[in-house]
Every structure is written in C-alpha cells, then in structure tokens.
Amino acid sequence: MSDEIGAEVALAHVGKRFGPITALDDVSLCVAAGEVVAITGHSGSGKSTLLNVIGGLDRPETGRVLLDGDATWERRRDARMRRGLVGFVFQQHLLLPTLTAQANVEVPLVGAGARRTERRRRAAQLLDEVGLADRAHHVPSELSGGERQRVAVARALANDPRLLLADEPTGALDSVTSKRVLDLLLEVRRRRRMTMLLVSYDPTVGSRADRTLTMTDGRLESGAVTAGVT
Ligand SMILES: Nc1ncnc2c1ncn2[C@@H]1O[C@H](COP(=O)(O)OP(=O)(O)OP(=O)(O)O)[C@@H](O)[C@H]1O
Ligand SMILES: [Mg+2]
Numbered sequence: 001m002s003d004e005i006g007a008e009v010a011l012a013h014v015g016k017r018f019g020p021i022t023a024l025d026d027v028s029l030c031v032a033a034g035e036v037v038a039i040t041g042h043s044g045s046g047k048s049t050l051l052n053v054i055g056g057l058d059r060p061e062t063g064r065v066l067l068d069g070d071a072t073w074e075r076r077r078d079a080r081m082r083r084g085l086v087g088f089v090f091q092q093h094l095l096l097p098t099l100t101a102q103a104n105v106e107v108p109l110v111g112a113g114a115r116r117t118e119r120r121r122r123a124a125q126l127l128d129e130v131g132l133a134d135r136a137h138h139v140p141s142e143l144s145g146g147e148r149q150r151v152a153v154a155r156a157l158a159n160d161p162r163l164l165l166a167d168e169p170t171g172a173l174d175s176v177t178s179k180r181v182l183d184l185l186l187e188v189r190r191r192r193r194m195t196m197l198l199v200s201y202d203p204t205v206g207s208r209a210d211r212t213l214t215m216t217d218g219r220l221e222s223g224a225v226t227a228g229v230t
Contacts, residue, residue: 005033006196007033007067007085007162008031008032008033008069009030009054009065009067009163010064010065010066010069011030011053011063011064011066012064013028013063014026014027014028014060014064014065015027015061016046016059016061016218022218023046023049024053024060024218025218025219026063027050027218027220031197032195034193034195035195035196035210036186036189036196036198036208037197037211038198038199038200038205038208038212039051039197039198039199039215040201040206040214040215041214041215041216042216045215046215046219047167047199048199049218050215051165051197054067055163055165056086068085068162084112084159084161084162085161085162086163086164087158087161087163088156088165088166088167089149089152089153089167089169090167090168091172093140093151095140095151097139097140098139100136100138100139101127101132101135101137101138101139102123102124103123104140104151104155105122105127105151105158106119106120106158108159109122109123112159122158123154124136126158127154129157129188130154130184130188144177145172145173145174145177146181149170149181150184152169153169153181153185153188157188157192161194163194163197164185164188164189164195164196165197166185166196166199168201169185170182170200170202178202186208
C-alpha cells in the first residue's frame with residue numbers, strides 16, 4: 001500500500017472492561033483509507049478507550065484491531081511509532097514543560113533514531129507547517145493554549161503518521177482558538193491524506209467529517225461497519 005495515503009482501520013467485535021465497567025462492548029468498525037470520522041457520545045461512553053485501542057495505547061480484551069490489515073496491538077507500541085503509522089493529539093497538549101516547542105517536536109524523532117541535525121531540520125519544518133516557526137524556541141508556559149496545541153499537532157506529525165487520532169483536541173480551548181486548531185488539523189489531514197478519527201463535542205465537527213459515529217455505553221451505533229464514501 002502507498003505511503004502517501006491514510007491507513008485503513010478495522011475493528012471486529014472489540015471488547016474492553018475496566019473491572020465492572022464495560023468501556024467497549026462488541027465494537028465493530030471499518031474506516032476507509034483517507035476517511036475523516038467524527039466520534040461523539042456522552043462522557044464515559046468509551047470514546048477515549050476506542051481511540052486508545054485503535055492507536056495501540058491500550059489492549060482490547062476481545063476482538064481484533066487491524067490497521068491496514070495488520071493486528072496492531074499485538075506489536076510493541078514503540079515499534080509501531082517508529083513505523084510512523086499513528087499520531088495522537090489529546091485534549092491536554094502533554095508537552096514537556098522544560099523543553100522548547102522545537103525540542104518537544106523532536107522527541108518522537110529521537111525515538112525514531114533520527115540524527116540531531118536531521119531532527120532539528122524536521123522539527124523546524126513541522127513547526128512551520130503548523131504556523132509556529134517564530135515560536136520554536138519558547139517553552140510551553142510561554143505559549144498560548146492554541147499555540148501549545150499546534151505544537152502538539154506538529155509533534156503528532158513528526159513520524160509522518162498515516163492515521164491521526166485526535167481525542168477532544170480543542171476541548172480545552174475557547175471557541176475561536178478551537179476553530180483555528182480544528183481548521184489546522186483538517187488542513188494537515190487533507191494535505192497529507194491521512195485517515196483521521198476525531199472525538200469532539202463541537203457541533204460543527206460532524207459537518208466537516210465524512211461520517212459521524214455515536215458511542216453509547218460502550219457501543220457504537222449501527223452502520224459503523226460500512227466505510228463511508230470519501
Ligand atoms: N484506566 C481506567 N480504569 C478504570 N476505568 C476506566 C479507565 N479508563 C476508562 N475507564 C472507564 O471506562 C469508561 C469509558 O471511559 P472513556 O474514557 O473511554 O470515556 P469517554 O467517552 O472518553 O469520556 P469523556 O467524554 O469524559 O472523555 C468510563 O466509565 C471510565 O470511567
Ligand atoms: Mg475521553
């Protein structure tokens with residue numbers, strides 16, 4: 001499969017419990033390469049758990065998660081990151097507070113074994129891509145909330161992922177900043193032709209996705225199995 005297009009995501013009968021809580025209840029889902037899927041649902045319905053098992057941050061107890069036909073969660077997380085398959089953006093930026101924007105974006109490149117000069121060049125390029133070239137040498141506390149989230153987007157792109165997973169990426173931002181970050185995410189998604197799953201409460205998100213899925217008590221609404229037309 002071409003490196004230039006997003007990964008295909010398939011879940012078959014995925015289940016995940018946390019003690020007595022069923023976070024994912026027999027979830028099956030197909031997302032086509034390059035598709036943008038919005039996920040909504042009330043708090044505690046399992047949205048973050050769903051993204052985490054897709055991205056390999058968490059393991060399902062039952063069922064299979066396939067990225068491009070491969071069972072992802074059976075491999076080690078760092079190996080998958082090196083392969084550059086998945087990029088994550090969370091509600092909180094999770095940047096390292098003592099590192100500059102540039103150094104934060106370099107972190108996944110260190111993990112991927114890139115040399116120092118190459119890391120610098122790549123990180124500068126990525127910060128430019130998210131419109132932050134002039135803020136590269138500031139630490140997170142010197143950046144605005146929207147700028148921090150832009151750095152988090154640049155970091156998520158560092159290993160050229162083919163699947164972008166965003167979990168309420170604008171949840172901590174005001175509505176104007178939120179729209180800018182969302183515009184940025186959709187723009188980089190389009191430019192890089194990534195597949196994208198986006199958890200959001202923003203009512204405008206649904207209209208900008210190819211499909212919107214709703215989670216209720218760990219279950220995905222029916223119809224999720226059929227990939228949408230992009
Ligand atoms: N590590 C964990 N240990 C125990 N329970 C957990 C854990 N992670 C999630 N849960 C539970 O699983 C359920 C689903 O949680 P999840 O975080 O996926 O919901 P969510 O839809 O993302 O909610 P929110 O909109 O508030 O972020 C919840 O009842 C939650 O309390
Ligand atoms: Mg959540």
